Amino acid sequence: MLDRQAGETPVTDAITKAADLLREHRESIDRLDAILVYTLGERFKHTQAVGRLKALHDLPPADPVREEAQIARLTDLARRADLDPDFAKKFLAFIIQEVIKHHEQFKE
Numbered sequence: 001m002l003d004r005q006a007g008e009t010p011v012t013d014a015i016t017k018a019a020d021l022l023r024e025h026r027e028s029i030d031r032l033d034a035i036l037v038y039t040l041g042e043r044f045k046h047t048q049a050v051g052r053l054k055a056l057h058d059l060p061p062a063d064p065v066r067e068e069a070q071i072a073r074l075t076d077l078a079r080r081a082d083l084d085p086d087f088a089k090k091f092l093a094f095i096i097q098e099v100i101k102h103h104e105q106f107k108e
């Protein structure tokens with residue numbers, strides 16, 4: 001119901017609702033971005049340990065067989081999660097590229 005005395009009109013009501021929805025979505029996005037950042041931080045802790053192990057045992061920084069398996073697994077997961085599998089693939093490649101850079105630095 002519109003409270004005309006409070007100055008509400010259908011237009012201002014719709015704008016307020018849209019603003020509320022936008023704020024709620026942005027709060028969720030901020031929480032999810034925090035999860036992504038913490039998740040990546042944890043992932044890099046493990047890959048740093050892997051990099052030290054690889055340097056210690058003179059193993060190559062990249063493992064293409066492992067990467068193939070990761071791509072297949074993430075493509076399947078992405079489809080189930082309604083995420084563009086190509087995006088998931090590019091995202092993984094971007095992360096792995098950075099990990100390999102770190103691995104190479106351990107070898108120096």
Ligand SMILES: O=C(O)C(=O)C[C@]1(C(=O)O)C=C[C@@H](O)C=C1
Nearest residue numbers: 047050062063064066067096099
């Ligand atoms: O599993 C490894 O061997 C890693 O070095 C980790 C990792 C990854 O970030 O997932 C990085 C480089 C390899 O080519 C494959 C996977």
